[in-house]
Amino acid sequence: MFAMLPMLVAQNAAKGRPSMQLLPLRLSPGQDLRAAVQGALIRTGAQAAFVLQGIGSLSVAQLRYAGVPEAAAVHGDLEILTLAGSVAPDGAHLHMSIADAQGRVLGGHVGAGCLVRTTAELLLALLPEYRFSREHDAATGFQELMIRSSS
Numbered sequence: 001m002f003a004m005l006p007m008l009v010a011q012n013a014a015k016g017r018p019s020m021q022l023l024p025l026r027l028s029p030g031q032d033l034r035a036a037v038q039g040a041l042i043r044t045g046a047q048a049a050f051v052l053q054g055i056g057s058l059s060v061a062q063l064r065y066a067g068v069p070e071a072a073a074v075h076g077d078l079e080i081l082t083l084a085g086s087v088a089p090d091g092a093h094l095h096m097s098i099a100d101a102q103g104r105v106l107g108g109h110v111g112a113g114c115l116v117r118t119t120a121e122l123l124l125a126l127l128p129e130y131r132f133s134r135e136h137d138a139a140t141g142f143q144e145l146m147i148r149s150s151s
Helices: 033-044
Strands: 002-004 008-012 017-027 049-064 072-088 091-099 105-110 115-126 130-136 143-149
Touching (some): 017 033, 033 049, 033 072, 033 091, 049 091, 072 115, 072 130
Antiparallel strands (some): 002 017, 008 017, 017 115, 049 072, 049 105, 072 091
């Protein structure tokens, strides 16, 4: 379970409609970080968001390092130092840095299975004027962010 506070809205003065809605989240022990972020977007009905920042702790982190095809599991008492990325209804692209109990820092692409240890506190920026999707990009060979206007 996670706590979702009321959204704060930044108005687009030129159009008189919301240009960004801020959604603070608090995740609970055992939650999958990536799945919770994706689920929060879907529950709001938004089609585009960015994770502006995240802090907290994990018992397991799944990080995919640059140029490596599979995520590596890191176990232990881990602190989330940074978390950021884009979120679409069909996928998220998140990067995170973590520190272990000895202060060693690792970072990379966030995979499924990052489990919250005590809490994770995140700030999502929902973008109602946009629709994000992940589509194959022939130039990179990866599912990349496509940005479209929602109007």
